[in-house]
Amino acid sequence: MLKYQQIAEEIETYIEEHELQQGDKLPVLATLMDQFEASKSTVTKSLDLLEKKGVIFQVRGSGIFVRRQKRKGYISLLSNQGFKKDLDEFQLTSDVIELDIRKPTAEAARNLNLEVDDKVYYVKRVRYINGETLCLEESFFNKAYVTYLNREIVSESIFHYIQEGLGLKIGFSDMYLHVDRLTEEEAGYLGLEAGAPKLDVETVFHLTNGQPFDFSVVTYNYEQSQFFLQANSHFQ
Amino acid sequence: MLKYQQIAEEIETYIEEHELQQGDKLPVLATLMDQFEASKSTVTKSLDLLEKKGVIFQVRGSGIFVRRQKRKGYISLLSNQGFKKDLDEFQLTSDVIELDIRKPTAEAARNLNLEVDDKVYYVKRVRYINGETLCLEESFFNKAYVTYLNREIVSESIFHYIQEGLGLKIGFSDMYLHVDRLTEEEAGYLGLEAGAPKLDVETVFHLTNGQPFDFSVVTYNYEQSQFFLQANSHFQ
DNA sequence: CAGTGGTCTAGACCACTAT
DNA sequence: TAGTGGTCTAGACCACTGG
Incomplete structure (x- = not known):
């Protein structure tokens, strides 16, 4: 599995296991780079993937936040x-x-x-x-x-x-x-x-x-x- | 407008103006890099954007191809x-x-x-x-x-x-x-x-x-x- | 204005396709 | 095996947010 996919998967698992809610803040980019021993581009690619999947949203100048589905059964x-x-x-x-x-x-x-x-x-x-x-x-x-x-x-x-x-x-x-x-x-x-x-x-x-x-x-x-x-x- | 957005727009316009059809091949990455005087990452980012929008699809080892909507009125x-x-x-x-x-x-x-x-x-x-x-x-x-x-x-x-x-x-x-x-x-x-x-x-x-x-x-x-x-x- | 994410580059190396 | 797209890095610089 590719590094950026691996990182995306771990972040998504983290969100699910800790039951993070819409608007909860994730660690900043620099921390994620350290934590996953990856370059900025690679972490960014993971985050873009998660954003495309609707799992997070990124706000420039502010941070990375959880995007959660509110309704069940859809x-x-x-x-x-x-x-x-x-x-x-x-x-x-x-x-x-x-x-x-x-x-x-x-x-x-x-x-x-x-x-x-x-x-x-x-x-x-x-x-x-x-x-x-x-x-x-x-x-x-x-x-x-x-x-x-x-x-x-x-x-x-x-x-x-x-x-x-x-x-x-x-x-x-x-x-x-x-x-x-x-x-x-x-x-x-x-x-x-x-x-x-x-x-x-x-x-x-x-x-x-x-x-x-x-x-x-x-x-x-x-x-x-x-x-x-x-x-x-x-x-x- | 950002460089990668500009490039994406020009490629999309090119496809429309030349009425390219599903499966038609676009120039290879190296050519696009020359043509738009941009790095590989930047061109790739443009192409990823177009892929996300459903305008093209990329095939590793083969090329970049037009993805076209067949049906009208939807x-x-x-x-x-x-x-x-x-x-x-x-x-x-x-x-x-x-x-x-x-x-x-x-x-x-x-x-x-x-x-x-x-x-x-x-x-x-x-x-x-x-x-x-x-x-x-x-x-x-x-x-x-x-x-x-x-x-x-x-x-x-x-x-x-x-x-x-x-x-x-x-x-x-x-x-x-x-x-x-x-x-x-x-x-x-x-x-x-x-x-x-x-x-x-x-x-x-x-x-x-x-x-x-x-x-x-x-x-x-x-x-x-x-x-x-x-x-x-x-x-x- | 400090902190944070976004863009862009140049280049090395990898993985897949077609011939 | 040549050609083509994909991944990953390190680093410079830019743009936005929020205290």
């Missing part, structure tokens, strides 16, 4: 690849409805830069949180990259397998959100009535080399889904 | 403070329903770290896109920071005024999303029927020093609202 929109990270406290399970190799739909082909007669793994799952339906998920994996899947893998964390088992490196993703009404079929899977509100999240996942490898459409049960998102002004 | 969830940036092509207008100084609701007080008998500016607006209702917006501004507002300011971009007119520096924000059904009142403002789907986005905006100054609840017309979001694996 799903992070930016780090929900398989959830694992955010919903530790919750019981997450999956029912695999379908799993096969097929040709992509026109929409999937477009999003994955495929021809309509290329091959994809198709996965359809219903995911549960504490026994309640959370979402219906349909995924198309480019078979050129995701060379193998089976029901066991798919009932656990697909992304964990893709990274550890297949050695693929995930780079970035584009997400598209729509609010609409549930169709009959979706309502059936989610145990709601047709026409009820839903949130659709379409995501195109790319490898570090920029190749799209997974197109997913996730339909959330509006009763179970609360999302949060942390933004920095640097985006403007 | 609102960026991460840079929609007053929209201005993303929906240039669209006609955005506002109706100011209410504007006054009052005591915050319990919820607003909690999110702004205020006492219930402190003072806030309360703003209620309906926003239109190409003449169609886009959203209903209720905002509570801590009067200790946002010392003055009037109907003219509020019918234009409040955030522009806060930064340019009042000299406040915006740091970061926490956003909370919920999907639900429209109430009678909301439906009235948005020209939809009660019970139709809606997306509520609650946002707490903070200054660079970490103080929350604005709590907003925006209720989107589901027919008009499509959102997008770009994520990096660094978040995990």
